[in-house]
Amino acid sequence: MTARMMERIVLVRHVEGAPQPADFRVETLPIPELAEGQFLIANRFVSCDPGTRSRLSPGASYARPVMPGEPVDGFCVGEVVESRNARFAVGQRVTATGWASHVVSxxxxxxxxxxxxxxxxxxxxGILGVPGMTAWFALKRVAELKPGARVLITSAAGPVGTTAGQLAKRWGAAHVVGVAGGAEKCRWLAEVAGFDEALDYKAPGFEAAFAEAAGPGFDVMLDNVGNAMIDRALPHMKVFGRIVLSGATADYLADTVPGVVNMREMIAKRLRMEGILVFDDLPGFAEAQAGIAAMVADGLVYREEIFDGLATLPDAFCGLFTGASFGRRLVRI
Ligand SMILES: NC(=O)c1ccc[n+]([C@@H]2O[C@H](COP(=O)([O-])OP(=O)(O)OC[C@H]3O[C@@H](n4cnc5c(N)ncnc54)[C@H](OP(=O)(O)O)[C@@H]3O)[C@@H](O)[C@H]2O)c1
Incomplete structure (x- = not known):
């Protein structure tokens, strides 16, 4: 009998700085027989997430590092095609983890x-998965966003940022400023996604534009990029403002992460800075997903960049760190 085969992405070597496609390879292997309690998922899509980078080098993260030769995990969505588990019947659609064509779970x-x-x-x-949930709980639970708030969002053209900006507007924010790299992303944020302003941090004059956009200050900052942006924003936060740390894409790559020097602002303005790990909010996912799905039907926009075949995944993932990505990067299996 011919063995049924699957493909998965394996780490070749620990990553230094920005990831390169050669840091990964595709491995083909037989699909193992299922043990009692296991089921087999045939994936339809897997996603590229900046947070994966923090597990590709030795050192501290919220999860243990991937070692060379080991498969890399990312999020995936697929269908149960074989099952020896009563809770997951054949035909059940699931979201799970694995940069692979199939997952035994x-x-x-x-x-x-x-x-x-x-x-x-x-x-x-995307918007109903980890990025959308991060945007929802960052603003609702951590920032306790109030109507009338002035909101700053970094990496605003990514899936977390784009969703967050639109949620903030729908929940009554008075003014939402997005920061993104390049004129095309900024134009889309302002003209399509409904941000009040979008600032290109790569353009000359950004510092002055940022200070002007801050105006009377921000009640909420949702940061996706790291310390340099937080340090820039601190003097522009309003009294009792809240800074939510969602991600640190710029700092994931840095040999030396920049320090935050404007910390005295935290005291004078009684600011609160808090991180989010969205899996703490799992019990609330279903309600948030229903909420966002209703908003999609009502015009909430999102962008996807879909690549075909697992072998395209390393390239697609590396593009997250060059600014090439614009929206949710997914690979169709
Ligand atoms: N805490 C949680 O539970 C949780 C869950 C999901 C995601 N996250 C985090 O949320 C953040 C956003 O995730 P996402 O999925 O929406 O990805 P994303 O923002 O689309 O990330 C890719 C984008 O990051 C920007 N970027 C890359 N390198 C940069 C640099 N050196 N400086 C500034 N920006 C840079 C680029 O956009 P520009 O061209 O605009 O620079 C790039 O297109 C990530 O940091 C992720 O780790 C956290």
């Missing part, structure tokens, strides 16, 4: 049956 970890919502499957890795 026992249901432990981040493995969720998809709610019965009539939306494109790819959205479970």
């Amino acid at each position: 026992s249901g432990k970890g981040y493995v969720l049956p998809l709610p019965d919502l009539d939306v494109p499957e790819s959205l479970w890795l």
Whole structure:
């Protein structure tokens, strides 16, 4: 009998600085026989997430580093095609983890049956998946966003930032400023996604434009890029403002992460700075997903960049760190 085969992405060597496609390879291997309690997921899409970078070098992260020769995890969405687990029947659609064509799972970890919502499957890795949930809980639970708030969002043209800006407007923010790299992203944020202002941090004159856009100050900052941007924003926060640390894409690559020197602003303005790890909010996902799905039906926009075939994944992932990505990067299996 011919063995059934699967593909997965394996780390070749630990990554230094920006990841390169040669840091990864595609491995083909037989699909293992299922043990009692296991089920097999055939993936339809896997996603590229900047946070994966923090696990590709030795050192501290919220999860242990991937070692050379080991498979890399990312988020995926697929269908159960074989099952020896009563909770996950054949035909069940799930979101799970694995940069692979197939995943053998026992249901432990981040493995969720998809709610019965009539939306494109790819959205479970985007606005209805981890990025969308991060935007929702960062603003609602951590920032406790109030109507009338002035909001600053960095990496605003990415899936977290784009969703957050639109949620903030729908929840009554008075003014939402996005920061992104390049004129095209900024134009899209202002003209399509409804941000009040979008600033290109790569353009000459950004510092002056930033100070002007800050105006009377920001009540909420949602930061996705790291310390330099936080340090820039601190003097422009309003009294009792809140800074939510979602990600640090710039700092994931830095040999020496820049320090934050404007910390006295925290005292004088009684600011609160708090990180989010979205999996703490798992119990609230279904409600948030239903909320965002309703908003999509009502005009909430999103961007996807879809690549075809698992072999394209290393290139697609590396593009997150060059500014090439514009929206949610997914690979269709
Ligand atoms: N805490 C959580 O639970 C959680 C969950 C999901 C995601 N996150 C974090 O949220 C952040 C946003 O995630 P996302 O999925 O929406 O990805 P994303 O923002 O689309 O990330 C890719 C983008 O980051 C920007 N970027 C890359 N290098 C940069 C640099 N050196 N300086 C400034 N910007 C840079 C680029 O956009 P520009 O061209 O605009 O620079 C790039 O297109 C990430 O840091 C991620 O790790 C956190």
